[in-house]
Amino acid sequence: MENNEEHNPYLGHISQKARKWISKAYLKAVSELPCSIPGCGHSDTVVAHHIKGNEYPDAMRYHGKIKPPDDMVLPLCFDHHHELHDILGYRKWEEKYGHQWDYVRYTQLNLALLLVKLQKNT
Numbered sequence: 001m002e003n004n005e006e007h008n009p010y011l012g013h014i015s016q017k018a019r020k021w022i023s024k025a026y027l028k029a030v031s032e033l034p035c036s037i038p039g040c041g042h043s044d045t046v047v048a049h050h051i052k053g054n055e056y057p058d059a060m061r062y063h064g065k066i067k068p069p070d071d072m073v074l075p076l077c078f079d080h081h082h083e084l085h086d087i088l089g090y091r092k093w094e095e096k097y098g099h100q101w102d103y104v105r106y107t108q109l110n111l112a113l114l115l116v117k118l119q120k121n122t
């Protein structure tokens with residue numbers, strides 16, 4: 001089923017090559033959410049950040065060399081993303097803001113609730 005992506009452009013698929021879930025649609029949906037950091041409120045420069053760090057079992061499988069699967073992302077504005085990668089590093093960033101994994105979970109829950117809300121409104 002290598003051509004899954006072509007047949008279902010809006011859904012994710014398991015990449016045979018990379019052996020992980022890949023979904024451009026999910027990354028796009030996450031990047032349209034506001035930044036995860038409480039009180040930040042930025043929604044214009046948001047990217048879907050792939051969880052980083054060897055503490056995370058799924059990220060560890062990839063030894064930090066390859067990005068984790070696309071479900072393991074959280075929305076971050078340019079500033080908070082830059083701070084994580086280039087200024088603090090993920091460990092200090094987590095000491096300051098909390099665990100990335102919690103934000104990944106909140107992201108998934110937020111998207112699920114948004115979907116329920118959208119369905120109720122149609």
Ligand SMILES: [Zn+2]
Pocket residue numbers: 048049050081085
């Ligand atoms: Zn990132």
Ligand SMILES: [Zn+2]
Pocket residue numbers: 035036037040041042076077078079080
């Ligand atoms: Zn932010």
